Structures are given as structure tokens and as C-alpha cells.
Amino acid sequence: xxxxxxxxxxxxxxxxxxxxxxxxxxxxxxxxxxxxxxxxxxxxxxxxxxxxxxxxxxxxxxxxxxxxxxxxxxxxxxxxxxxxxxxxxxxxxxxxxxxxxxxxxxxxxxxxxxxxxxxxxxxxxxxxxxxxxxxxxxxxxxxxxxxxxxxxxxxxxxxxxxxxxxxxxxxxxxxxxxxxxxxxxxxxxxxxxxxxxxxxxxxxxxxxxxxxxxxxxxxxxxxxxxxxxxxxxxxxxxxxxxxxxxxxxxxxxxxxxxxxxxxxxxxxxxxxxxxxxxxxxxxxxxxxxxxxxxxxxxxxxxxxxxxxxxxxxxxxxxxxxxxxxxxxxxxxxxxxxxxxxxxxxxxxxxxxxxxxx
Numbered sequence: 296x297x298x299x300x301x302x303x304x305x306x307x308x309x310x311x312x313x314x315x316x317x318x319x320x321x322x323x324x325x326x327x328x329x330x331x332x333x334x335x336x337x338x339x340x341x342x343x344x345x346x347x348x349x350x351x352x353x354x355x356x357x358x359x360x361x362x363x364x365x366x367x368x369x370x371x372x373x374x375x376x377x378x379x380x381x382x383x384x385x386x387x388x389x390x391x392x393x394x395x396x397x398x399x400x401x402x403x404x405x406x407x408x409x410x411x412x413x414x415x416x417x418x419x420x421x422x423x424x425x426x427x428x429x430x431x432x433x434x435x436x437x438x439x440x441x442x443x444x445x446x447x448x449x450x451x452x453x454x455x456x457x458x459x460x461x462x463x464x465x466x467x468x469x470x471x472x473x474x475x476x477x478x479x480x481x482x483x484x485x486x487x488x489x490x491x492x493x494x495x496x497x498x499x500x501x502x503x504x505x506x507x508x509x510x511x512x513x514x515x516x517x518x519x520x521x522x523x524x525x526x527x528x529x530x531x532x533x534x535x536x537x538x539x540x541x542x543x544x545x546x547x548x549x550x551x552x553x554x555x556x557x558x559x560x561x562x563x564x565x566x567x568x569x570x571x572x573x574x575x576x577x578x579x580x581x582x583x584x585x586x587x588x589x590x591x592x593x594x595x596x597x598x599x600x601x602x603x604x605x606x607x608x609x610x611x612x613x614x615x616x617x618x619x620x621x622x623x624x625x626x627x628x629x630x631x632x633x634x635x636x637x638x639x640x641x642x643x644x645x646x647x648x649x650x651x652x
Contacts (some may be wrong), residue, residue, distance in 0.1 A: 312568040313521075314558070318344070321367065322374030324381035327558070327566065328510055330486060332381060336362035336371055338398055341615075342523075345398045348514055348560050351486045355385030359505065359514050360393055360562065364401035364466045372402065389485075391477070392416040393516030394499040395424035397466035399562065404468035415475045417494060419501035424470060431464035442531035445647045446621050447597035455614050477503050493552060497542020498525040506553055513557045519549060519574060521559070521567040528622025529629055539630040543578060550574045588627050592637055595648040598624040 315333065319325040324332040330351035335344050348359040362368040375382040387410040392400050395416070407414050414421075435457040443456055479494035483505075493504040495518050505514040517525045527542045555571040567573070587604040601624055602610045610620045628649050631637035639649050 313565045314568060315566040318346070318565060321371040322380070324349070324375065327560065328512070331510065331512065332356075333560070333566065334371075334375065334381075337365075337367045338363050339365065339367075342563060344563065346560065346562055346564075349382060350488075350490075352388040353385075353486060355388040356382050357389045357391060357485050358387055358406070359391045360399040360516070361390060361402035361406055363398045364405070364468050368402055369405070372406070386410045387412050389475075390414050391503070391505065392420065393504065393514070393518075393562065394502040395420040395427070396499060396517070397463065399516065400424055400470070401466045402468060404470050407471045413473075413475045414471050415477055417477045417501035417503050420499060420503070421470070421474050421476075423500050424467070428464040428467050428470070430461045433461050435460035436531070438534075439531040441645065442534055443621065444645045445534075445598075445641070446625060447599035447646055448617075448621070452612065452614075452617060456618070459614060493549065495542075495545030495548060497527050497538045497540075497545050502545075504549070504553075506557070511554075511557050512560060513553055513570065514560045515562070517562050518545065519559065519570065519577065520561045520563050521573060522564045524577060524580075526619055526623055527626050528619060529625040530622055534625075535629065537626075537629050537633045539581070539626045540633060543581060546574050546578050585627060585630065588631070589636070589651055592631070592649055592651045595640075595650045597646055597648060598628060601627070 315325065315327060318335045319333055321335060321337050324334050327333050332349045334347040334349065336347060338344055345360065345362055347362060349356040350359070362371070374380055376386065377383060387406060389412050390403055390406055392403055392414065403414055439456065439460065440453055443453055448456070477492050479492060481492045483490045483492065488507050488509050490505045490507045493506055495502050495504065498517050502516055502518050504516055504518050506512070525542070527538050529536050529538060550571055553570060557570055558566055558568055559570050560566050584605050588601055591601050591604045598621055602620055605624060605627060606620060610616050628637065632639060635652065637649050637651050639647050641647055
């Protein structure tokens with residue numbers, strides 16, 4: 296598993312309406328509408344930030360996502376809760392997690408213990424995170440080695456995978472041992488307003504977005520972003536999965552259920568308007584990538600052979616990019632396999648070769 300959830304290979308079609316201005320500095324906040332604050336936490340990665348959101352909840356604040364487990368993130372939270380900080384009055388009442396990737400859940404255990412509050416997230420996200428953090432300290436499993444050999448990795452890449460395996464947990468504080476389950480279509484009373492949970496999948500198993508009709512706000516997590524595409528990958532734990540099909544279905548669901556006039560509060564980049572145009576673009580561009588892949592599979596190819604058809608930048612051997620690109624390539628290939636468009640054959644050395652039927 297990768298330490299990070301997004302693969303920002305290239306900027307996509309930009310949104311023109313960013314009404315909230317520049318992001319707040321770490322440790323500070325900007326009010327989006329009365330009682331809703333925008334926070335930004337730093338990350339030591341290519342994607343160098345994550346947006347978090349807090350909503351006034353009685354005498355305190357409900358937070359949405361927690362940031363990566365780092366000393367910089369902890370320092371930013373201390374500033375926010377300290378004397379004169381934007382969250383100094385009341386502390387946290389609840390912590391809602393959109394999903395289980397480390398940049399979203401990393402500080403959740405620390406925050407819930409510090410304030411004695413509950414973690415609210417969907418069941419699959421909570422349980423999957425518990426499983427992945429338990430891999431810390433384990434040797435790389437044979438199933439994982441087989442998965443990446445099947446994708447076309449060479450011995451050097453496999454050896455790097457072995458040495459890096461189990462890194463997920465280093466950016467995640469131990470989760471609380473209990474949680475409050477979120478369900479699709481559940482309506483939450485948070486302060487003076489009602490928020491509806493809208494669950495999707497593909498980027499992660501059971502990703503929760505939060506929609507407030509009265510405020511016309513959508514906290515979208517990684518399910519829809521304005522300038523980058525969410526990574527949609529297959530992992531060794533479920534090599535036959537079809538996350539690309541799940542993701543496209545989830546984008547259609549958001550378009551049907553959420554009106555276009557919302558202000559979208561995403562996990563990365565800036566708040567934006569133009570949800571439906573962005574969803575249309577993401578769906579269209581994904582189908583274009585699948586069409587390029589279909590043409591490439593006129594001849595047998597491995598997962599590592601189709602990067603040029605799917606990504607606009609070279610991937611190379613850097614472990615982070617190689618792992619994410621491979622997972623996303625397999626997701627595209629599995630999409631075609633699940634629909635009977637392509638077929639796969641294993642060679643004697645364990646590599647999978649794909650071609651159109």
C-alpha cells in the first residue's frame with residue numbers, strides 16, 4: 296500500500312470559480328460561511344497540503360478529517376487550539392473522517408484521545424485502516440510480490456517493495472478502539488444545520504462526502520477535486536477488484552444527488568463552484584483514457600507497458616509513483632476484463648499479458 300492517496304500526474308481542466316481566495320496558513324483558519332472554517336495542513340510529499348474543515352457544533356467544533364501524522368501537523372493543531380487560536384473556544388466535539396488514507400486519518404487517534412470525542416467514519420474505511428496499520432513491521436507477503444511481478448516489475452522494484460512494505464502505519468496514530476459508524480444517506484445534526492452523508496467508492500472502499508443543503512456546501516474529501524484526479528487503484532489485497540467501475544458509478548451518483556449550485560470543499564486545491572462541469576470532465580476524461588488503452592491492447596501488453604496511454608508524465612522507477620501508477624493501470628485493465636472486453640494470459644515468468652478480445 297502507498298503512504299499517500301493521490302497521484303497528481305497532471306493538472307486536469309481547471310475550474311474557473313474559486314471564490315474563497317488563498318488558503319489559510321497552517322495553524323490558522325479562514326471562515327467560508329458563518330460557523331464553517333477552512334484549515335490547511337502541510338504534508339512532506341509531492342502533494343504538499345490537505346484541506347480540513349471544522350463546523351461549529353454547540354459549544355465546540357466538529358472537524359472533518361485530521362491530517363497526516365507529522366510534527367508539523369501536530370504543531371498546527373496546537374496553534375489552532377491554543378490561546379487566540381481559531382478553535383480555542385470549545386475544543387472538538389466530534390471528528391468525521393471522509394476515508395482512511397493517512398493524510399485524512401493520520402491524526403485522528405491523537406485528536407480523539409486529546410478531546411475525548413468520537414471518531415465517525417464508515418465501517419469499511421475504519422476496518423480497512425485497522426488492517427493496514429497492523430501491517431507495520433511485517434515482512435512483505437508473497438501475495439504482494441506475486442501481484443507486482445504479474446504487473447511487470449523487475450527484481451530491483453520488487454526489492455524496494457519488500458523494504459518499504461508496512462509503511463502505511465508510520466503516518467497514522469493508533470485509531471481509537473471504537474468508532475461511530477456512518478451510513479449512506481444518514482442525516483447528521485451538526486450545530487444548527489443538517490448534513491447528509493453521501494457514500495462513494497473507487498478511490499477508497501467506502502468514502503463519505505457530507506452535503507448541507509441549507510448552506511449549499513459539499514465536503515467532498517478526495518471524491519471530487521478541482522485540479523487533480525483522485526487515484527483509483529487495485530492493490531495486492533484484492534487483485535481482481537474493479538475500483539474504476541466503482542469510481543465512475545460514484546461520480547454519476549454525485550451528479551444525480553448533489554445540485555450544481557454547491558460550494559465544493561475538497562481535500563486538495565481550493566474550494567470551487569462548478570461541481571457538475573467538473574464531474575462531467577472527470578467522467579469524460581476517464582473514458583478517453585480507457586479508449587486509448589483499448590487501442591494499445593491491440594498487441595499484448597503488461598500493466599507497466601501502458602503508462603504512456605494513461606498518464607501524461609513519465610513514471611520511471613521512483614517507488615511512490617511506480618506503485619501508484621501500477622495500481623491505477625491494473626484498475627483500468629481490470630475494468631476491461633470485468634466487462635469482457637479484454638483477456639489476460641499469464642506467461643511462464645508470472646507476468647500478466649493483456650489484449651483486447
